[in-house]
Amino acid sequence: MAILDEEFARVDLPTPPAFTTEKQKLPGSQKLAWWHADAAEPDSADALRSLAYLRTYCRITGGRPLPAGGLRLHKDRVWMDKVTISRLERDGILAFEPTGHFEPSFVVTEKGRHWMATGEALT
Known part of the structure; x- marks a missing residue:
């Protein structure tokens, strides 16, 4: 939670509620189609939120790939x-x-690493 607090403060947003943590993998998450199915269309205000989450996820994994089933603790x-x-x-x-x-x-792609480092708006 401390990492989440830090990254949301870094983009000047309130910290969201705690993460969902479970013992098992997130059901359905092993397929890319699941991530896009029924996912709400974000608006431009979600960019900072997405940046804070991405930075948090990468810090949790130490920069390694993000397992689709959930970040291992x-x-x-x-x-x-x-x-x-x-x-x-x-x-x-x-x-x-x-x-x-x-x-x-x-x-994280090259574009993603650049965005994480600079925080420049997505184009």
Whole structure:
């Protein structure tokens, strides 16, 4: 939660409620189509929120790929926000890798690394 607080403060937004953490993988999340199905269309105000979440997720994983089933903690998994991941994948910030990294994962693209570093608006 401290990382979440820091990253949302960094973009001057209130911290959202705590993450959902579960022992199992997020059901359905192993397929890219699931991330886009029924995902609400974000508006431009969601960009800062998405940036804060992405920075948080990357800090949790230490910069490694983001497992689609949830970010691994000691015995639990942090489930990522569906709307955020859908937007970031569609915008080319994340790329879905259905195999590799031991399970389906999202990797930050060059465009995503630039955005995380600069915070410049997505085009």
